[in-house]
Amino acid sequence: MKHDAIVIGAGPAGLLAANEIAKRGYSVKVLEEHERVGEPDHCAGLLSTSGLKRLGIHLPQDVIQNTVAGARIYSPAGHSILIERGKREANVVDRKKFDSWLASRAIDSGAIVTTQTKVKGFVRNQDRIQSVSVDNEEQYARAFVIAEGSRCRLSGSIELPVVQRASKYPAFQYEVSGVDIEENMVEMFYGKRIAPGFFAWIIPLGENRARIGLAARSKSKIRLDALIHNHSIISERMKGARIDRSLGGIVLVGMPISKMTIENVVAVGDTAGIVKATTGGGVILGGMTARVAGKIVAEALSADESIAKSLSHYNKKCKAMVFNELRMMHLAQIALTSLDDKGLDSVVKDASAKGLLDVVKKEGDMDLQGNVIKRLLKDPRMILTGLRAIRYINPFL
Ligand SMILES: Cc1cc2nc3c(=O)[nH]c(=O)nc-3n(C[C@H](O)[C@H](O)[C@H](O)COP(=O)(O)OP(=O)(O)OC[C@H]3O[C@@H](n4cnc5c(N)ncnc54)[C@H](O)[C@@H]3O)c2cc1C
Numbered sequence: 001m002k003h004d005a006i007v008i009g010a011g012p013a014g015l016l017a018a019n020e021i022a023k024r025g026y027s028v029k030v031l032e033e034h035e036r037v038g039e040p041d042h043c044a045g046l047l048s049t050s051g052l053k054r055l056g057i058h059l060p061q062d063v064i065q066n067t068v069a070g071a072r073i074y075s076p077a078g079h080s081i082l083i084e085r086g087k088r089e090a091n092v093v094d095r096k097k098f099d100s101w102l103a104s105r106a107i108d109s110g111a112i113v114t115t116q117t118k119v120k121g122f123v124r125n126q127d128r129i130q131s132v133s134v135d136n137e138e139q140y141a142r143a144f145v146i147a148e149g150s151r152c153r154l155s156g157s158i159e160l161p162v163v164q165r166a167s168k169y170p171a172f173q174y175e176v177s178g179v180d181i182e183e184n185m186v187e188m189f190y191g192k193r194i195a196p197g198f199f200a201w202i203i204p205l206g207e208n209r210a211r212i213g214l215a216a217r218s219k220s221k222i223r224l225d226a227l228i229h230n231h232s233i234i235s236e237r238m239k240g241a242r243i244d245r246s247l248g249g250i251v252l253v254g255m256p257i258s259k260m261t262i263e264n265v266v267a268v269g270d271t272a273g274i275v276k277a278t279t280g281g282g283v284i285l286g287g288m289t290a291r292v293a294g295k296i297v298a299e300a301l302s303a304d305e306s307i308a309k310s311l312s313h314y315n316k317k318c319k320a321m322v323f324n325e326l327r328m329m330h331l332a333q334i335a336l337t338s339l340d341d342k343g344l345d346s347v348v349k350d351a352s353a354k355g356l357l358d359v360v361k362k363e364g365d366m367d368l369q370g371n372v373i374k375r376l377l378k379d380p381r382m383i384l385t386g387l388r389a390i391r392y393i394n395p396f397l
Helices: 012-023 049-054 095-108 153-157 220-230 232-238 283-302 307-338 341-353 356-363 370-378 380-390
Strands: 002-008 028-031 046-048 064-068 070-074 080-084 090-093 112-114 119-125 128-134 137-146 168-177 185-189 200-206 209-215 242-252 265-267
Touching (some): 012 028, 095 112, 185 232, 200 232, 265 283, 283 307
Antiparallel strands (some): 128 137, 185 200
């Protein structure tokens, strides 16, 4: 049987794209290698309330584990700033339930979701891909969406650009109970010695439970374990806590791939590198652009011009939609991780003393951070802060 479209990967990006294709009346099949959608999970589950609205999603209550009002950010020496922006700035979701809810929604729209089905490769016929190989058979479609996550094995096999290895940082996370934390505040810990290149986090789940995790250029688990035992604030939070489960994964910190379509194939989500470099969050922006990809696939299926030509419009649309934002976040990430610990302390101290936090509180957006970063870069107080911190550029990035 030939489908209009095949989506590879039942993560949020694949499922959101599939939903858009299916609800326009096209036959679409989602192929997922694991036994159950959403498992194993690899996420902290922090999704902004505004971002979910942008995805057109109204979540059922059982998917939401907690809501948070903002974040407390700690410098290496323990100075902190509080960014609080309303009671329900973000939701903490159960990613397994979130993904399976997205799958049910896509199925309701007419998509077929098949689990335990690993796509091994693409099969080409002259100038386009005609099918994917699965077990001992081929599955045919007119268009394909690659939503395989950050591995980029399939996208690399058909000469799409892939997310660079240098942009992939290992992450490790525990789910813990019996922690002593603020129940509605995320905590983020920066520092070259704590988590070079990224940060550690504590995300409250309610009822003294939390996700505590860390991503860095290397050794994420070893670094996280060290923080739990030795960090003055984190070890205090974790005193008497119990580790219920652990998970590992990859966070992306670079720019998206330069070209997201080839022939009758489009890459979405982590596969396309559409992730906020400042936080590694990919569900919202990856999801927003995956929805656009789904609409463009549907248009391409009925267009007079070739599918390849119609799909290529996605590159332009996606770039116009999020590339400037992602570029600013990437720059901010490079600037932050270029500083050594004294530089980070100086930025955190200055940010509260000079009133820069008011700009973030007033104009910040958890997902579209480009505007506030641009605004800060033009603010004389930020320029001063930057000049003070620049002395601490870390020569051993
Ligand atoms: C520790 C950690 C914490 C994070 N926290 C957050 C957060 O708080 N908020 C946020 O927005 N983002 C967060 N992220 C990032 C977020 O998890 C990703 O950006 C998001 O999952 C990307 O969605 P996706 O659909 O592109 O890919 P994925 O969610 O990775 O889905 C890809 C799917 O494709 C399937 N697949 C792969 N290859 C094949 C194949 N050959 N055949 C069939 N199926 C295949 C996989 O099994 C998987 O189900 C975090 C990441 C990590 C590692």
